[in-house]
Amino acid sequence: MTAIVVPPTAGRAVSAAAGLVTWKLAAEATGGALALFEQDLAPGAEIAMRSDASENRAIYVLAGEILLVGERRLERLPAGSFAWIPKGARHGFMNASEEAPARLLALQLPGAARAA
DSSP states (O other), X not given: OOOOOOOTTOSEEEEETXXXXXXXXXXXXXXXXXXXXXXXXXXXXXXXXXXXXXXXXXXXXXXXXXXXXXXXXXXXXXXXXXXXXXXXXXXXXXXXXSSSOEEEEEEEESOOGGGO
């Protein structure tokens, strides 16, 4: 097995309602072990509450400020913050700013088929 290297501008970009998603590492590339993507959130954009029954998610905020919405609490995550979301936990996201975009890096463990 060899290392997988993804340059800064590489990845499969997909337009989503909340902003651009760039898949840096698809699940197929790791045999389903993980998937990695960058999520750009437009000012005020939201990702609706959901739960992932089969995957854990790690989130690192690269720029801006994200609101992590859980079932019983709301957490502010400024740039440099990390969050671990275990499988089955209901969660959603929102860009805390109405004026500036936000960006996060998300790791799915194991990788989800939709990352293809």
